[in-house]
Amino acid sequence: MSRTLLQKVWDLHTVRRLPTGQTQLFIGLHLIHEVTTPKAFDMLRSRGIGVAFPERTFATTDHIIPTLDQARPFADPLAEAMLSALEGNCREFGIPLWNLDSERQGIVHVIGPELGLTQPGMTIACGDSHTSTHGALGAVAFGIGTSQVRDVLASQSLAMSPLKVRRISVDGELAAGVFAKDVVLEIIHRLGVKGGVGHAYEYGGSVVDGMSIDERLTVCNMSIEGGARVGYVNPDETTFDYLRGRPFAPEGEAFDRAVSWWRSMASDPGADYDDVVAIDGAEIEPRVTWGINPGQSVGVSQRIPAAGSNGGVAEALEFMGLAGGDPIRGTKIDVAFVGSCTNSRLSDLREAARIAKGQRVARHVKALVVPGSVAVRAAAEAEGLDQVFREAGFEWRGAGCSMCLAMNPDRLEGRQVCASSSNRNFKGRQGSPTGRTLLMSPAMVAAAALAGEVTDVRTVL
């Protein structure tokens, strides 16, 4: 029988069918951070339960940490309390923590792949919706809430309902200046922000096959923005090459054995999909969001939809202070943010740096580059990207979530407009209740930072 990767992984990890009809699914890798875990550990303690497989859980800190002054205790006592709680819990339950002094610290969805923890055929859970990111390596990765974090700690398993699989095939070739971010914004725009509810998205086609792992991570990262809890790409040579030599990847002959197993977990040719969507990559333009959810985007050469259109357009335009029918190009920005688990990897920084090199950030723009991990930061510095950014007037920061959700000192003020390489343009997402976010690729963010307004990156390549 031909099966999808999702079905194979699901079957392999099924513990049993629960009396409720849900499946008890074994979780192979559990990643934790400071925000969604303190209460989960409290619940374990109050119930007198331990952590079942502490060696299958790994912790980092990312959401609340300052990206400028990381001296302890933090200036913000609440942030300090959260990191202290994580430290205490990891110590008590024997969970490794990559803290601020570690070369391995970074955004949880950046370090998992980078360290080779994330591997094909795995089930992964993390108390963060963008856990879908890890699917780029052929894992089935679920974002969960705090009570489910407790469940995984206690039992290394989750009670889950089955998922359908939608195959999204992006074929043809992307034009210059069009990136993985644009591909996924296009997908979410076409299928809608709730189009993926109940589904895993399997991404394929020549465009996805040709992508690097960094690019696949960007696409899978935003699956959740399309309503799909899980997104994945079938493992292939690109995946295996990426994993070879990473700290947690198998070594030597074990690596070869792993590769043959990983290969066997990919969807079979002729597998049955619940749904298939085809997209022509050549039609995709650099995209920019104009609204308050990630589905509300247009190509950079297009106009913002008219206020009378369906689907909450009027509410979004009012919040954004934009006029329906206006071109998106030329929209003034105040802040530019290159970072987040969507676009803070070395290749993202390279693309942004390529645009910024030898140029100057517009005088009225505050521009930030925040690497996704300590390792990304070091690699970028080794090739002089920090210099390029600094000389162009960007701030070069420490690794963390930063202005993606502003649970740290990096945030918008008042009605500021931010060109952002992150994943959410929700009202208030970047820390100011009235702040406004325009999502785009890192190269587009860099171009907007220089021009002080939304610009077509294809004109400055």
Added chain:
Amino acid sequence: MSTREIDRIEGTGIPVRGDNIDTDRIIPARFLKAITFDGLGDHVFEDDRAAMPGHPFSNPAYAGARILLVNENFGSGSSREHAPQALKRWGIDACVGESFAEIFRGNSLAIGLACVTAPRDVVGGLMTRVETAPATSLTLSVSDRVLDAAGERVAVTVEDQVRDALLAGTWDATGLLLDDFDVVRGVASRVPYVRGF
């Protein structure tokens, strides 16, 4: 690990209109900066309420409501359990909506907050009714899959798995997942990457 069975939820309703209301709006990220869920109920929809003086959660007519009425894709975005926790701590015990985002629904179930669905016109009708007469008594029966609005009964959809978990009191899954731990160990030992390649 005793949880409790949940079937009938009775009380007044509170309507929050709009599609795709995300969890950042239900509880802004700055309120996640705490190591407990205590006090979240005071901050539910805080920024929306500030921006919109007539917000239902600021309207005394809806004080004490137990059943939240919402439109499409409610609870999208972040996986923060703080969103259903904030609603629950405010006093909400059930959500009736056109549809819910998946993680939100799972998080809600995990804390015994029932999310059930109904078609757009049914939800719209209920919202109008509650807006016109906020004191209207609503009763949700999970077992019968019916919402009774002062004598007017409408069918709601509750997934079998959700219904069973609520009725059996196993919505807090930890106990269930630990029931047969040897089987978990068995699976661990057959998964190649756990066993070692």
